[in-house]
Amino acid sequence: MNTIRLYLRSMRMLMKCQLEYPVFFILQTLAQLVMEGGEMMAVILIIDRFDQVNQWEAGDLFFFFGIMSVTFYLTECFGRGLTGNFPSLVRTGMLDTLLLRPRGVMTQVLCSAVDPRRITCIAVGTASLIIGCSLARVQWTLLKAAAMAEAVAFGSMLILGLFAVEAVFCIYSVKSVELVNALSYGGRSACEYPIDIYPRPLRILFTAVAPFALVLHAPASYILDKPIYGWPAWTAFVCPLAGAAFYGLIYCIFRKAMRYYRSTGS
Amino acid sequence: MSYIQVEHLRKTFTVRMKREKGHVLREKNTVTALQDISFQIGQGELVGYIGPNGAGKSTTVKILSGILTPDGGKVLVDGRIPWEERREHVRRIGVVFGQRMQLWWDVPILDSYALLREIYRIPEADYRKRLGELTEALQLEELLRVPLRQLSLGQRMRAELCGSLLHRPGLLFLDEPTIGLDAVSKLALRDFLKWENRENGTTVLLTTHDMEDVAALCSRVMVLGHGQKLYDGELTGLLRKYDTSRTVTVRFENPDTVPDLPDGAVLSREGDQLKIQYAPQEIPTPELLARLQKTGIIREMTIQPQNIDYLIASMYREMDL
Amino acid sequence: MRSYLSAFRLRRRMELQYRGAMVGGIICQVVFGLILIALYRALYAGKPQAMPLNHVVTYVWLQQAFFRMLLASDPDLLDKIRSGSIAYDLCRPVSLYGFYYARIMAQKITGSLMRAVPMLVFAALLPDGWGIAPPSSVPGLFLSLLALLLGLLCVSALENITMAFTMRTLDPRGIQGMLNLLMMTFSGNILPLTLFPDSWQRVIAFLPYAQLLDAPIRLYTGDAAPSEAVRILSVQAGWVLVLTALGVWLWNRHQRRIVLQGG
Numbered sequence: 001m002n003t004i005r006l007y008l009r010s011m012r013m014l015m016k017c018q019l020e021y022p023v024f025f026i027l028q029t030l031a032q033l034v035m036e037g038g039e040m041m042a043v044i045l046i047i048d049r050f051d052q053v054n055q056w057e058a059g060d061l062f063f064f065f066g067i068m069s070v071t072f073y074l075t076e077c078f079g080r081g082l083t084g085n086f087p088s089l090v091r092t093g094m095l096d097t098l099l100l101r102p103r104g105v106m107t108q109v110l111c112s113a114v115d116p117r118r119i120t121c122i123a124v125g126t127a128s129l130i131i132g133c134s135l136a137r138v139q140w141t142l143l144k145a146a147a148m149a150e151a152v153a154f155g156s157m158l159i160l161g162l163f164a165v166e167a168v169f170c171i172y173s174v175k176s177v178e179l180v181n182a183l184s185y186g187g188r189s190a191c192e193y194p195i196d197i198y199p200r201p202l203r204i205l206f207t208a209v210a211p212f213a214l215v216l217h218a219p220a221s222y223i224l225d226k227p228i229y230g231w232p233a234w235t236a237f238v239c240p241l242a243g244a245a246f247y248g249l250i251y252c253i254f255r256k257a258m259r260y261y262r263s264t265g266s
Numbered sequence: 267m268s269y270i271q272v273e274h275l276r277k278t279f280t281v282r283m284k285r286e287k288g289h290v291l292r293e294k295n296t297v298t299a300l301q302d303i304s305f306q307i308g309q310g311e312l313v314g315y316i317g318p319n320g321a322g323k324s325t326t327v328k329i330l331s332g333i334l335t336p337d338g339g340k341v342l343v344d345g346r347i348p349w350e351e352r353r354e355h356v357r358r359i360g361v362v363f364g365q366r367m368q369l370w371w372d373v374p375i376l377d378s379y380a381l382l383r384e385i386y387r388i389p390e391a392d393y394r395k396r397l398g399e400l401t402e403a404l405q406l407e408e409l410l411r412v413p414l415r416q417l418s419l420g421q422r423m424r425a426e427l428c429g430s431l432l433h434r435p436g437l438l439f440l441d442e443p444t445i446g447l448d449a450v451s452k453l454a455l456r457d458f459l460k461w462e463n464r465e466n467g468t469t470v471l472l473t474t475h476d477m478e479d480v481a482a483l484c485s486r487v488m489v490l491g492h493g494q495k496l497y498d499g500e501l502t503g504l505l506r507k508y509d510t511s512r513t514v515t516v517r518f519e520n521p522d523t524v525p526d527l528p529d530g531a532v533l534s535r536e537g538d539q540l541k542i543q544y545a546p547q548e549i550p551t552p553e554l555l556a557r558l559q560k561t562g563i564i565r566e567m568t569i570q571p572q573n574i575d576y577l578i579a580s581m582y583r584e585m586d587l
Numbered sequence: 588m589r590s591y592l593s594a595f596r597l598r599r600r601m602e603l604q605y606r607g608a609m610v611g612g613i614i615c616q617v618v619f620g621l622i623l624i625a626l627y628r629a630l631y632a633g634k635p636q637a638m639p640l641n642h643v644v645t646y647v648w649l650q651q652a653f654f655r656m657l658l659a660s661d662p663d664l665l666d667k668i669r670s671g672s673i674a675y676d677l678c679r680p681v682s683l684y685g686f687y688y689a690r691i692m693a694q695k696i697t698g699s700l701m702r703a704v705p706m707l708v709f710a711a712l713l714p715d716g717w718g719i720a721p722p723s724s725v726p727g728l729f730l731s732l733l734a735l736l737l738g739l740l741c742v743s744a745l746e747n748i749t750m751a752f753t754m755r756t757l758d759p760r761g762i763q764g765m766l767n768l769l770m771m772t773f774s775g776n777i778l779p780l781t782l783f784p785d786s787w788q789r790v791i792a793f794l795p796y797a798q799l800l801d802a803p804i805r806l807y808t809g810d811a812a813p814s815e816a817v818r819i820l821s822v823q824a825g826w827v828l829v830l831t832a833l834g835v836w837l838w839n840r841h842q843r844r845i846v847l848q849g850g
Binding site: 027030031034035038039041042045046048049050051052053054174175176177178179181182185186189190193197198199202 | 606607608610611612614615618619621622623625626628629630631632633634636765768769771772777778782783784
């Protein structure tokens with residue numbers, strides 16, 4: 001409980017910091033809009049040109065794009081300490097300062113930054129979700145809402161886990177950090193579209209290694225009433241747990257890496 | 267049992283060298299940061315920890331504060347092993363790095379303190395009382411609502427100190443706290459540290475290059491070099507040992523007076539002043555003064571020990587650091 | 588001229604240092620390329636287009652290979668402007684615009700060539716329909732190389748302009764961020780410009796962003812026949828002139844301000 005309160009307090013203060021520079025903040029937020037708007041425009045243009053892919057139609061495609069976009073940018077917004085700032089924490093020695101406080105390192109890393117500029121990206125994603133729902137005529141039920149919430153929650157854990165891999169690389173001072181980007185940003189790009197359109201190696205990569213397909217696509221296709229691979233409905237609720245499992249695994253590795261960090265110094 | 271107990275502490279670092287042409291593997295070099303350090307510090311002591319750059323001072327501090335795990339040796343702080351019970355341990359220590367800020371840059375320092383309160387889980391009443399006490403002692407009342415970035419360096423250091431003492435740590439590590447500060451801020455900081463030590467019995471370990479800090483604050487110093495402890499004891503003892511040269515400046519009524527000096531004293535003339543350099547171990551000071559008084563009527567006279575920084579430098583030189 | 592060359596060389600040496608990062612970057616870029624191609628293959632399987640799939644695949648690979656050329660910002664240089672240590676450069680007896688132009692260009696050339704060569708080799712080894720196709724014709728290849736050079740000049744000039752803005756606002760991320768993102772969309776990095784609606788393409792093709800990589804790629808794949816080359820190259824050259832002139836003008840204006848600020 002106390003941890004959550006600490007997190008909320010940190011968030012409030014960091015927001016305050018950001019708003020100290022309003023012009024900069026607005027410009028940045030607009031830049032984010034341009035970015036995610038560009039991504040969404042690509043989807044619109046693709047739908048305009050190709051109409052559909054496999055059995056997925058326009059509404060479905062908007063929905064898939066939207067759920068990924070919302071999940072990814074919510075994570076980037078509230079998990080900024082891990083998704084963006086970790087390398088600089090190590091470089092500036094801030095990580096040492098975090099170790100001097102009686103709280104878990106991961107908690108403090110997550111408390112160390114917030115990125116409210118992503119709000120426009122989240123808005124674009126939400127718009128896409130709404131368009132998708134109305135085009136695909138989604139009939140909402142309580143179960144579907146639960147599936148949606150689960151997808152977003154566990155999706156965030158998966159994404160945090162991927163960025164924690166990057167943090168681990170960073171602690172061991174491995175230079176090829178961009179390798180992890182292939183999984184995190186690559187996963188985002190690929191899984192903006194349903195997984196079953198891809199050839200087998202990519203399907204395996206984003207199902208078994210970085211399980212975006214399990215976490216997002218299983219529930220999304222359930223909501224759209226077009227279960228992916230014809231999977232039964234319960235999979236929509238069980239598969240997303242893979243996100244938590246992934247995060248748990250990487251968190252253990254992260255702890256091990258922190259032990260290494262503490263025995264080598266910075 | 268002592269408050270801090272360190273026995274046979276060792277730490278080496280592996281430094282990866284740049285891969286050279288023709289070599290497949292990168293060479294690794296080990297650097298010994300600490301070899302076999304032992305000491306004890308009692309509760310309420312104010313200890314200066316000095317040594318040239320790279321001597322292993324900050325490695326020691328990092329180990330004592332639980333950031334680093336040593337390769338060997340025993341460390342107990344207040345009965346705990348720092349790196350094994352990190353959270354319990356850091357709840358009871360405060361650390362101030364002179365060159366690194368832990369407060370948040372863009373918000374009023376009061377907000378930073380409120381967050382620190384949350385982090386250390388300090389009860390509200392306790393926090394109020396402590397904050398009042400510290401802001402008064404550090405003269406921070408008027409600065410509490412000002413964002414950190416608008417404060418001067420001296421003000422910022424005071425704010426940092428307040429932040430790291432809010433949770434009433436029993437042990438305070440200070441790493442170069444006066445670096446870059448002006449004279450007034452330095453004096454205020456020293457007064458505050460004395461106050462905190464006296465009033466709350468806080469044990470302080472001060473790492474610094476500023477010998478004036480040490481002279482003003484610490485009765486005990488430890489000198490570290492090449493990862494080994496070279497001296498541990500009173501500062502005056504250290505100074506006496508290396509106080510190899512003093513200077514007497516003297517002005518006689520008659521500027522042409524030439525004193526009769528014992529062997530080993532060096533005389534130089536600057537305007538109407540005479541400067542006499544001598545080693546106090548060889549020529550006792552009273553004897554020298556007696557001779558000068560016999561020579562003529564003295565109008566003005568000062569005796570100066572050598573500058574403390576020179577002393578330390580000569581000590582480092584002698585110890586081959 | 589020699590001082591510009593040495594700025595160029597120094598920067599190039601710095602770029603060469605990050606080899607480990609480069610390998611990671613190449614692999615990441617390759618994965619992105621494969622993902623995009625898989626997507627377009629799936630889309631084409633449903634509804635083939637007038638533009639052959641082969642061209643789209645080649646487009647994607649060339650975009651990925653030269654991605655570094657688009658990617659702006661020399662963080663050192665931006666830090667320099669913000670921290671005021673640009674004052675040292677102001678003391679040098681060279682035109683600042685030229686000096687930074689050389690620096691930016693060096694970074695772009697080494698950054699993109701060192702990534703492009705291994706990536707293109709890899710892409711050429713892939714089976715047909717996944718890998719890059721050979722150029723449509725020999726003249727097409729030479730013309731596209733020429734267009735690539737003009738594109739490089741164009742993007743360096745663009746970046747110099749954002750740099751000039753930075754000198755004024757002292758914070759690069761606002762304007763620069765926005766321009767970069769526009770560049771990603773309208774240079775064909777997110778979606779090949781050839782897949783944009785035809786009516787849009789007629790306008791977008793004249794924007795400066797289309798001159799960077801889209802123009803050379805079209806000449807390479809043969810989407811633009813060598814006979815159209817004169818028109819394409821002159822649009823490019825026109826933008827180079829306009830952007831360079833604009834950059835010089837902005838630099839001269841803002842440089843004076845920086846001096847007044849006292850660095």
